[in-house]
Amino acid sequence: MSELEIRTPIDPRRFRDVLGQYPTGVSVVTATQADGTAVGLAVGSFTSVSLDPPLVAFLADRGSTSWPKIQATGAFCANVLAADQQHVCRAFASKAPDKFADLEWSAAGSGSPILDGAVAWIDCDIQTVHEAGDHFIVIGEVRELQVANPTLPLLFFRGGYGSFAPSSSTAVEGDLLGHLRMVDTVRPWMDDIARDLDVECNAAVVVRGEFVYIARAGHAAPGEAPTRVGRRLPFRPPVGSAFVAWGTDSAAESWLGRLGDKVAAEEREAWMQAMGRVRQRGYSVGLGHHAHDALWARLINLSEPQAGPDPEMERIIDALLVGYEQRDFATGKTYDVRTISAPVFGHHGETVFQFTLYGLPRHCDAEAIQRFAARLMAGANGASQALREGGPLP
Template sequence: MLTSAHQAPRQEPIESVEFRRVLGHYPSGVVAVTSVEDDGTPTGMIVSSFTSVSLDPPLVAFLPAKSSTTFQAIARRGAFCVNVLASHQEAVCRQLAAKGANKFDGLEWREGPSALPILEGAVAWIDCEIESKHDAGDHWIVVGRVLDLKVEDPAIPLLFFQGGYGRFAPLSISAVGAPDLVEQLRIVDQLHPGMAEASQRLGVEVLATARLEDELVAVATSGHPDPSRLPTRVGQRMPYVPPLGIVFAAWSDSEDWLRRGGLDEGQSGHVRRLVERVRSRGWSATTGTPSYSELERALARVSIHAPTPEQVRAVEEAIDPLGSDEPEDLVAGQAYAVRTVAVPVFDDAGAVRLALTAYGLPPTSTVDDITRYRDELKRLARSINLTAADLATVANN
């Protein structure tokens, strides 16, 4: 409601400490603006004031301090490259933000189209030439004309907020816009609120995974209640081979799944026993070996939209068909190094449409913990009514 009352303008000057404190409540992205010195040595600076300016022509801008010696080198070059930093690159950020020479010591980078440094691991880069420079108090407003740009890896970006670095971790995200996931995303729309609530109650991430022929796809996540834990990357695809996707294999053609893994007789017998264990109890609780940890690291390095042959090969080499286990008997009072607890989401024809997984668990879990994860996921799976006919209609539209 609007009233005629208003606050009189303040008369005293605004202190810089107060200015920073108030503006610090607005989060900003973090980029590394790179260029080269006169002798070709790479140089760069950290900027949290980067912004897009115009689409036609394509213009961007950043605001360096007038006292910055790094910007003086960039200005002499007349060109710069904006590197959008990923959330795991805080160390890179701090190194480039430090004063002094040799900022690039130990950093991995390559030359971009304009022969300017592109940092390895960056989310995206934007090659620019300086279009104009405008006076703005103790800073410059530098406008750059975009010459080239590319997304390297659509990972979560690094943010600056209230004097510290952090990351964007939404409570609920899904792989929207994926044409081969229409029916699964329809289910996810119904599950999202419950996934977020279950995540908060359990203190873990709740992940929804779909199977598409020979692939498994992370289609939605609740995010992790612990802000220091990165959620699973939505849209991440994994090969549907043992031991991945056992919840789907337990209620489908598990022999086809086994053949995909190229297992020998001994391996096949072990994995068949695990499949039967999951099917008989109706849910999965996996423990992992060090090889499973290596697989997780390999998957985290894969670009979601354009995986390289090297990234795909690293995942394939890290897959160990014996890299996870399903404890047969859970004994009260004993702690288990359980990595995931998962339940199937069935349609009315008995087909598994999704797997709901509790992920990001503590290092060990008791039987009571595991039971709590299982029961919460089962309750969530039963909360929606899936009709195979309806889903087929959605998929064909």
């Protein structure tokens, strides 16, 4: 026997330890048997396989008693668990006689259970099953799929469960392609701002009457939205002040016009004066209000973009107006600061991005507000310079 043919046996524990360095998502594969009984098993191996045709796969342990029952149905639904569903994973990894006890679910098109609270579900017909050592590779052809709860997923890593908030992310949608080409240029400044201030720094753009969060740097603070990237808001007061304060008069009138008859003429004039103060000092501040929390709760709970006006979101944004009057900050007082925003300019001096800080200390004095704002403006100015000159990145 040659040297190349001699192999050192792989110790199972070492195999698990090494592969455990690679984090995996956690899903529950479900099905409904002919007698109506629901069955399921937890897997850490669910993955996409093909776009055309749409195929996914998971690995089923040969020793599983649930897998033969799922296979017999000819279909399955993969439920991507949310970070707060560890108890669901434990239930399906157990030998409990009724793993669905105390769980709410609805039926997918195949009849397979969709678990309440899952991040997403993928309903499939079983296409093929391949033998692979002590597991089966199960290939499913996708019938239907949906993001049901756009929050952080549950991960399995180094033998434990947890979640991961990416330090940066970018929205990828057709109407954002022009802006996406510029994100890589400004991202180094976003990363520096987020790191230096230990906050979250978002970049947003205005596209076709919508204010869209296009990129993020830094981690979301506890209690903050898992991610704002890809979220869309109507471009109307008080949303997107950096685009208005440095924009044309006609753009400001259009922005204010979206309030309709909700404000009197003197209030519209007050908003124009507030935008003047924003431009004079170089940044805007959003002060604390329960409406901030309500707004993000509304966005997180929307599984799909709204096709038309969203009266509930409009009502919540109306409630935000009180926190954006751009007051002067008095020495010796503290303020519940939720956001600080500054503009990033393009080649022709137009506002291309709005950089916004989230996760700030809830009680900031005037000096702290100025410190955060100064660092944000320095980063925004650097990003503006890079966009104008196409120069080297920091």
